[in-house]
Amino acid sequence: MKVKKWLYFATQADEANLDGADDAACLPADNLVSISPTANNRVTMYFEAVGNNDPLGAYDNVVLETVVGDAFEVANELVRFINGHPHDDGFVTIADDVVIQDPGDAPLSAVYAHPSITGVNAINITEITTTGNSSYENFPQPMAVGNILPQPANAATLAVNSHYRFGTGTALAYRLPSAAAGRAGDFISVLYTARINNGAAHSYTTTTDLNYYLGSTIRVTPGSSARTGFLDVSIANDNVLTITGLDDGDGGIGTRLMFRNMTGEANGWAVECVVEGEDDNNAATADTNFS
Amino acid sequence: MEKFFYFRDATDEATDLSAAVSATVPVNRITGITVGGTTTINIWFKSLKNEMQNERAALTVTLGKLKEVMATLVQAMNGGPHSDGFVVIADTVTTTDGASSIQGDDQAVSAKFIHGDITNIALLTY
Numbered sequence A: 001m002k003v004k005k006w007l008y009f010a011t012q013a014d015e016a017n018l019d020g021a022d023d024a025a026c027l028p029a030d031n032l033v034s035i036s037p038t039a040n041n042r043v044t045m046y047f048e049a050v051g052n053n054d055p056l057g058a059y060d061n062v063v064l065e066t067v068v069g070d071a072f073e074v075a076n077e078l079v080r081f082i083n084g085h086p087h088d089d090g091f092v093t094i095a096d097d098v099v100i101q102d103p104g105d106a107p108l109s110a111v112y113a114h115p116s117i118t119g120v121n122a123i124n125i126t127e128i129t130t131t132g133n134s135s136y137e138n139f140p141q142p143m144a145v146g147n148i149l150p151q152p153a154n155a156a157t158l159a160v161n162s163h164y165r166f167g168t169g170t171a172l173a174y175r176l177p178s179a180a181a182g183r184a185g186d187f188i189s190v191l192y193t194a195r196i197n198n199g200a201a202h203s204y205t206t207t208t209d210l211n212y213y214l215g216s217t218i219r220v221t222p223g224s225s226a227r228t229g230f231l232d233v234s235i236a237n238d239n240v241l242t243i244t245g246l247d248d249g250d251g252g253i254g255t256r257l258m259f260r261n262m263t264g265e266a267n268g269w270a271v272e273c274v275v276e277g278e279d280d281n282n283a284a285t286a287d288t289n290f291s
Numbered sequence B: 001m002e003k004f005f006y007f008r009d010a011t012d013e014a015t016d017l018s019a020a021v022s023a024t025v026p027v028n029r030i031t032g033i034t035v036g037g038t039t040t041i042n043i044w045f046k047s048l049k050n051e052m053q054n055e056r057a058a059l060t061v062t063l064g065k066l067k068e069v070m071a072t073l074v075q076a077m078n079g080g081p082h083s084d085g086f087v088v089i090a091d092t093v094t095t096t097d098g099a100s101s102i103q104g105d106d107q108a109v110s111a112k113f114i115h116g117d118i119t120n121i122a123l124l125t126y
Helices: A071-083 B066-078
Strands: A006-010 A024-028 A032-039 A042-047 A060-066 A091-096 A117-124 A162-166 A172-176 A187-192 A201-206 A217-220 A230-233 A240-244 A256-261 A269-275 B004-008 B022-026 B030-037 B040-045 B055-061 B086-091 B118-124
Touching (some): A006 B066, A060 A091, A091 A117, B030 B066, B055 B066, B066 B086
Parallel strands (some): A162 A187
Antiparallel strands (some): A024 B030, A032 A042
């Protein structure tokens, strides 16, 4: 049976400070992607991500402090360790900066796999510990295509992973489900096939979340005369998005919203809303905003 | 032979009902072992359902024994070539379930840990 090598790194002098993934890690040599210098006294080892299963996600890395000019020798030694010692248990200390034991504070000697390695500069591991998960089937969808659901009754909670086409001009108030009850990557899209009546408000309120994902946007496209472009960006406590119909102004056919659950956690619903103009498209936007 | 690590964080076998409670994971799916605190080690593995975020088992260990436990985990991956490949890393069940089960119903059993400095586990699968 082939021995799998696992490479150990620790970057704290006092063992009492080993309290996070940026302090100590044991990584499989099989996941090593590359070794390269990143300064004249640093060699960086890149690994496939520990916490992220995204095929396009960033790699983790460990940055070693080295003697200036010894990048080649360090890379060579690392590979020798990975391929050598076929009869050991597979646990290889590449760099361990710990010199104070805890508990007890007894002195220890730092351990390095090669004399040209002088320390660990950084362990950069991105841990993702939220409970939300994206799944590949929830990658961005085209707007309001595919399986279109009928427009729900006023005050309904919209269903996740659904496309809607709305054709009602009278006032409506819809709700979004709890972001935490869903998964990162969930979506809801709405496309207006009829104009919103003058003075009628269509609102979208998060059910349990205190606000939309910060930085969500309402974008009013510019028209003529007084109808200039308008952008509202959500801030804390903005949990209602309202589009108010206006003759020659807001709420025209083609107005659309794309909600996206960014985290699977509270306050995870992001929204991108584009408000088209009605008729002459020359009235300034009014009462279309986050609140 | 492929090794598989077994994790279970229930105390009563009756609650062993989902992947959030117990999981058997092939070691080639383990992406890393990291420190989660002065007495916590995270064993990360590829998502059980191939979702965007990987999952983990968080082991509670004795203060000052992080490196020793990590070394033991690696030894368990590479050692015992003549075993059946099933390696119990942490199993906190102390009460069995099922009258017709192999171990019987409501029998007291001992929790199992691969290293004496592992004292508990939380399986964080989603």
